[in-house]
Amino acid sequence: MPKPAMIRGRESLEAIAILVLEFGRLLMEAGSSARHVDEITTQVAVGLGAERVDLRVDYASLAITIGAGPDAVTRMRRVGPLGVNESLHRALNTASARIAQGGFTVEEARAELTDLLRKSPGHSDWVVAVAVGVACAAFGRLLGIDWAAVGPIFVAATLGQTVRRQLALHKVNAFISATVVAFLGSGLCGFGARWAGSHTLAMDMIAPVLLLVPGVPAFNAQYDILEGYPTLGSARAVWVVVMVIFMTAGVWLAQGLLGEGR
């Protein structure tokens, strides 16, 4: 079995720390729990020859201390907006498993990471928008809306996801984006469902905004708390609550526009 790469001084430790933090950042941004980030980064660091690894996972940053023999370095890395990307998550897991088997230099491991980022697949925006429309229409039926509202929910949610994507590309604040998308989706659906003769208008106006409910962060918050990362778990939980409040504000404004729910 190949051996981990030899460590040659602080310079190599720094290169390992920077690469490992890059793995951690990408995992966080792809929706991993704190324990998973800790396990994968440790795996990569040990595979590259580190003997000691200590990682601190925060909501917006990662800090790591890596040591080998008498040497050790500590480095920190900022983490971007947390999203969900299962394909990238799997690719990072696979790459880290290969690196953990040993035989990689830091340069080779970095090339592996660059390659997987280049090849990481993604659905086109219109496929995602239509899928979200279908999901919200299905959600609507689960919530007891009548058939007349299914079409308006599909259209409103599809359009909402399209607008949400454009706002994200223009780096609009996620909470403001949630209110705008919720107002648009809820209002559009309300007008459409009323025109279609739906008798479940109050719920119709909520269904198309369910795409904004941060489900994965909500589960991750609980995972993190249960697995010994209460600080990160609490931060995630607060983020989820604020996101739902901003989302609901959009629905409230749309209801005001249509004279519903007052």
Added chain:
Amino acid sequence: MGFYQLFQDTVCGGLAAAGFGVLFNVGYRGLPWCAASGALALALRTVALGEGWSLEAASFVAALAVGVAVQLLPSPIGISRNALHVVGCIQMIPGAFAAKAILGLFAITAQHSTATNETLIAAMDNTLRVALTMGALGTGVAIPTLLLRVRELKWAGAD
């Protein structure tokens, strides 16, 4: 609970899970598993609700059962087990109750509120329901993963 209700909830659960799978960038190979996971979760929850269980208890049992089923699947299936478990359960997150709870609180705090005690009670009812259902889902999702991890650690220690 009629067969139509069960059928509809199963299909809608599958569609919602697959739709969220696309949103979470699950590959095409993993999407049928997402749909199956969501369908199983909603079918179990509907049956439990039909038997008179509370929403919280039904959600917990559905999340736990899906978690166990996911851990028994062969590998690889085009999606990680944890992600499949979460995608299967995500449509049980009470997002609509959360929105209704906050809308109720908005109504109570309006300047010329015509809200009655009933509005307050409904808002609190929805808030508690969201908190308890989220707790039930989170616990149901976490238990199989945590148990499996303990088992993996024991095996690793025995080697």
